[in-house]
Amino acid sequence: MSDAPTAKDAPTAKGRATRARIVEGAAEVLRERGVAVTTLDDIRSRTGTSKSQLFHYFPGGKDELLLAVAQFEADRVLEDQQPHLGSLDSWESWQQWRDAVVERYERQGDHCSLGALFLQVGRLRPGARAIVTQLMRQWQEQLAHGMRALQDNGLVSPALDADRTAAALLAGIQGGVAMLMSTGDSMYLKAALDSGIDHLRAATVEPVRA
Amino acid sequence: MSDAPTAKDAPTAKGRATRARIVEGAAEVLRERGVAVTTLDDIRSRTGTSKSQLFHYFPGGKDELLLAVAQFEADRVLEDQQPHLGSLDSWESWQQWRDAVVERYERQGDHCSLGALFLQVGRLRPGARAIVTQLMRQWQEQLAHGMRALQDNGLVSPALDADRTAAALLAGIQGGVAMLMSTGDSMYLKAALDSGIDHLRAATVEPVRA
DNA sequence: ACCCGTCTGGACTTGCCGGTCCATTTTTCG
DNA sequence: CGAAAAATGGACCGGCAAGTCCAGACGGGT
Structure with a gap:
């Protein structure tokens, strides 16, 4: 195709x-x-x-x-998170990416083109679902890749299930954005991102504290 | 009003x-x-x-x-999570609630009435936004209340910021549901819920392991 | 029995918007 | 240059769905 x-x-x-x-x-x-x-x-x-x-x-x-x-909008989503999303190999880069995401969606205001689009064209066209599915898979993959980079650098325990954690973080982002759209408050998005990164930090090879 | x-x-x-x-x-x-x-x-x-x-x-x-x-649908959302959502004071009750949420939204299939509704009526009417905002606030409050109950029972460290963690968990749920709708896969929702609860478990007063 | 407000049925109007069609201009290419 | 193909303009059509209107049925209070 x-x-x-x-x-x-x-x-x-x-x-x-x-x-x-x-x-x-x-x-x-x-x-x-x-x-x-x-x-x-x-x-x-x-x-x-x-x-x-x-x-x-x-x-x-x-x-x-x-x-x-x-499709056009979907392509932009990941592009707008670059170059950060592509190199999530240190705590700093994760933080920068986090800020970029918050900034992007705060600027976008209260219109989620993609969300509305596939709710409109939605489940009717099989093509629409394919676009979203692929976008999410790529997004999740990049996050998981970043987590594995942290593991390779000895910053995060290898025991952590990167794919599962990436899925959870991605869900948090999606929900945070959705709630930013509907309530106008970006606090949920920030909480989801910070909480997700905290979750990684809590899984350091050497626990910072007891 | x-x-x-x-x-x-x-x-x-x-x-x-x-x-x-x-x-x-x-x-x-x-x-x-x-x-x-x-x-x-x-x-x-x-x-x-x-x-x-x-x-x-x-x-x-x-x-x-x-x-x-x-409004009718919004009222159902929290009702459908009862009685679990009202008494999140033990790990078992959290697990039961988690299962109830997954089951509810898996059954609902691929139509998010509320989501689609306020994307349609959306930001035009101020009333629509009020409905969603209030629903989210109540939902978050109940989750935070449950977290504090765990703290009171000595199961979770009092240092945990219940409100913030509840916001993150709620965002994860919203995103997980959204992705269930659009991709048909409930894995994201499950990951978000489990990851959120794990986050609580990781903050036990006595760390399970080193 | 009556009256009046509420409830109900359904024909009708209206405007909008997706889609069609053809005439005209512009570009490409031998 | 000349013809065919592509690109463009815009009038037009048809259907559909939101909203209007009035006539009539019900039902309770005096």
């Missing part, structure tokens, strides 16, 4: 640019106004395109466009 | 029954088919009511009805 050109990938240079403009513009307006209330006309006017272009590049209609936006 | 009759609370006995029937029926159909695709006609046919009744009991239209359903 990754080597197929998906039909609309490369007709011409201009075409590709327009398509990209549509996806990015759609992502913006969706982030600002929410999926539920955004119409094709909103996207059209924001991106300076015409109805026919929308359907030219996304023959599947609105659903296909939303799916493309979801 | 809690002592005001909200105008439509008690016109007559029959009226109250009909109103309740509408809310419950709407909750059912929303859970089954999702907010995005559910129309007033779906609710109408499910509850055996007419259009005029819907607007008679919810003059504010669909939004007001959805809000009422959100």
Whole structure:
């Protein structure tokens, strides 16, 4: 599914640019106004395109466009955590990553594009679920990788189950973000991150104290 | 805001029954088919009511009805965790509660009524945010209360910040549920719960091991 | 029996929004 | 340059679903 050109990938240079403009513009307006209330006309006017272009590049209609936006947003999620997420091999880097995550989602304010997107397109399209599933798997993998790096550096006990702990931390992040969206308070996200890292710290090879 | 009759609370006995029937029926159909695709006609046919009744009991239209359903669902969330959530004073009760939570959300399948609801009605209505905020506060409070009970029973170190740990655990639950919805895998939820409880166990007054 | 407020049924209106269609312009390529 | 393919503009359609309205049924209080 990754080597197929998906039909609309490369007709011409201009075409590709327009398509990209549509996806990015759609992502913006969706982030600002929410999926539920955004119409094709909103996207059209924001991106300076015409109805026919929308359907030219996304023959599947609105659903296909939303799916493309979801993929676009999903790609950004992990990118925005770099370079920290890629090198979680010391306590400092974990802390930096933690701050980057908090900052990213606090800035994003109260609109979770992805969350809303796959709640809208949701369980109908199998494609949507695949996007989320893959994103989560990669995310969890990177966290687990970082934990193993700590273990390799002798900072964390090898007894710790990195995959399981990474899953728990990831769940905490997701929930923290969700609660930031719905309550406007980032305290839950911070608590989840700090608590997760504390959990690692508590599993040092040499317990700091009794 | 809690002592005001909200105008439509008690016109007559029959009226109250009909109103309740509408809310419950709407909750059912929303859970089954999702907010995005559910129309007033779906609710109408499910509850055996007419259009005029819907607007008679919810003059504010669909939004007001959805809000009422959100409140209804929010009330169920904590109820469904009883009696365990109310008496988290031993390791066994924590475990029982943990199992109850997993079971509840695994059964619920892949439709998060509440989540979808306040993503739909969402940030527009201030009322929606209030419902979620209050639910989360109560939930967190109960968890923190349980943690303090463990402390009082000498099972957990008094040094532990119950409120913060409860916030982190709650975030983990929320994220775990969200990921259960979107990926279909309850592993994240279980990991979050177990990891959170482990975190408590690691803070026993007498460290189990070195 | 009566009256009045509540409750109910369902036809009707209205506006919106996804999707279609064709005419026109621009680009590519031999 | 010229033709074919791609890209673009925008009018138009059709359906659907929210919301309106009025006519009538019920039911309790005097």
